[in-house]
Amino acid sequence: MSITYLRTEILRMYRNRRSLIFSMLMPVILLLLFGRLYGTETLGGAAVSAYLMVSMGLFGSMSAAIGYGGTIAVERGAGWNRQLRLTPLTPRAYGLTKVIVSLLLALPPLLVTYVVGALALGVRIPALTWLAVGLISWVGALPFAALGLVVGYLAKPDSVQPITGLLFMLLAAFGGIWVPAEAMPDLMRRVAEWTPAYWVGQAARSPLFHAPIPMTAVWAVLAWTLVFGVIALRRFQSDTARA
Amino acid sequence: MTATPTRPDAGAPAGLAAPPAGVPAIQLAGLTKRYGAVTAVDGLSLTIAPGEVVALLGPNGAGKSTTIDMILGLSRPDVGTVAIYGRPPQDAIRNGAVGAMLQSNGLLPDLTVGETLALMASFYTRPRPVRQVMERAGIADLARKRVGSLSGGQQQRVRFAVALVADPSLIILDEPTTGLDAQARRAFWASMREETARGRTVLFATHYLDEADAYADRIVLLRSGRVVADGSAAQVKAVASGRTIRATLPGADAAALAALPGVDSVDIHGDTIVLTCRDSDAALRKLLAGTAARDIEVTAQNLEDAFLALTVGETP
Known part of the structure; x- marks a missing residue:
């Protein structure tokens, strides 16, 4: 682990904060839109406004985590990764730094959507529930941080934008952001159950229903993190192509 | 032919990177x-x-x-x-x-x-x-x-x-x-x-x-x-181009010249012969001893020619 590298990456993210603002804009707009339409209804004992707020926060944190990993494609295109391979920095330290920064970037979208939810949609839930949904959502960004690494390694610099865009849409659909998980058609739900987005969504929203986190969700998040992490690490080790 | 000139001041810069002596870089x-x-x-x-x-x-x-x-x-x-x-x-x-x-x-x-x-x-x-x-x-x-x-x-x-x-x-x-x-x-x-x-x-x-x-x-x-x-x-x-020998030799026999040691190719223009040699010294000895060649000129090609000679053309 290199503290200087971590600090440098955080500095770069601060400089490129415009992309971070975009990762917050989309969920906030959707939250305001859907919140005005359905905000006063309830769903299975929870306020729809709170349900939407948690979902949108998740969408924002997922997008930020995947989007950051995607920038690896651009760094590879610039030959930066080849340069790093000529230093003692290990692949593991590199990947770990990327995951830590992804998780840091996943925080602001969560905070912003929660503030908008509370102020604009009048979401009122107990403090502990706020904390629980926030924490679960944040930890739930882990498989997406790992997925971001995979995208960063598989995509080309000019294809990374459309690929991440498509991923956001699919994740949003299956994470219960366009359609609440409870209202999904049977087939879609069956597909959704194989995605990390679905399970992170279910876990993050469970405190709203005073329900425990489903164990399947814990396993799904761990398994997807592991799968993506291993693929990313393998790609790093074999990534020697000259850009 | 492998030249390994080591300068007198050769040695490792100070620091961790100091390599073991006698081991190739x-x-x-x-x-x-x-x-x-x-x-x-x-x-x-x-x-x-x-x-x-x-x-x-x-x-x-x-x-x-x-x-x-x-x-x-x-x-x-x-x-x-x-x-x-x-x-x-x-x-x-x-x-x-x-x-x-x-x-x-x-x-x-x-x-x-x-x-x-x-x-x-x-x-x-x-x-x-x-x-x-x-x-x-x-x-x-x-x-x-x-x-x-x-x-x-x-x-x-x-x-x-x-x-x-x-x-x-x-x-x-x-x-x-x-x-x-x-x-x-x-x-x-x-x-x-x-x-x-x-x-x-x-x-x-x-x-x-x-x-x-x-x-x-x-x-x-x-x-x-x-x-x-x-x-x-x-x-x-030298290896690339060898040298070129130019001389005046009326009635030259191309086959005999090509058979001289160290000669790669022979060009004859009227009374002038041009021998492209990989070993011009050996060729020259025989040329002087065995023929009536005169006005002999030996030239080395520059690195540019050597480079072209060695790198252009078909794979051997």
Whole structure:
């Protein structure tokens, strides 16, 4: 682990904060839109406004985590990764730094959507529930941080934008952001159950229903993190192509 | 013919990177790399002693970059082995024994020059002071500039500084002056000379003949992934072109001339004969002893001719 590298990456993210603002804009707009339409209804004992707020926060944190990993494609295109391979920095330290920064970037979208939810949609839930949904959502960004690494390694610099865009849409659909998980058609739900987005969504929203986190969700998040992490690490080790 | 000139002041720079005595800086054995049907590097063997300054000379596609990638462990040879100071490249990189300047850009545009070098220095246990490296590369005044705002030549100097920051005893440069103007090239080699004066080992790839001739102790000429000549500039010239003998010899017998020792080809224009020789001395002895040749002229081709002779044309 290199503290200087971590600090440098955080500095770069601060400089490129415009992309971070975009990762917050989309969920906030959707939250305001859907919140005005359905905000006063309830769903299975929870306020729809709170349900939407948690979902949108998740969408924002997922997008930020995947989007950051995607920038690896651009760094590879610039030959930066080849340069790093000529230093003692290990692949593991590199990947770990990327995951830590992804998780840091996943925080602001969560905070912003929660503030908008509370102020604009009048979401009122107990403090502990706020904390629980926030924490679960944040930890739930882990498989997406790992997925971001995979995208960063598989995509080309000019294809990374459309690929991440498509991923956001699919994740949003299956994470219960366009359609609440409870209202999904049977087939879609069956597909959704194989995605990390679905399970992170279910876990993050469970405190709203005073329900425990489903164990399947814990396993799904761990398994997807592991799968993506291993693929990313393998790609790093074999990534020697000259850009 | 393998020349391994070691300069009297050769020795490792101070620091962790000090290599063990008597071990070659680089040892390549039977290196082969194929990309599909193309054999980029074909059974290449090469030993570079500590303190040597070696040019890897060849036209585009000769396998220079592929060879350098394998030396640095950026790609794995299909066959053959690479050792830097007797160990795998990764070990040498971890110890800060190697500094390299690749052809690809390799810099992040959103960092400043100072940040880039501070980051690179942070990876090593005993780096050179960043300030000193920036001065050596002539970029001290650019420390606070973003890399993305620099000109191509300035970025090249930053990459040179990156190669030096580990205080490596072995420096590998892949076409370091491509895209630089004549003045920038001279400035680059001037600072390079100051570095090599400290006993560093240098391997640089180039397709500029004058650079190889002027800055290398030893030239390794590559064609189609093979070493076609290896030695000092003078030796490479001799091997490549041999020499040309011109003489006046009325009624010359082409077959008899071609049969002389050391002669590669014979041209006859009226009374003038032109013998292209790989060993002009041997040919000359027989020519003087056995024929009536007069007005004899022996000329060596320049490195440019040698280069063309060896690298143009079909694979043998």
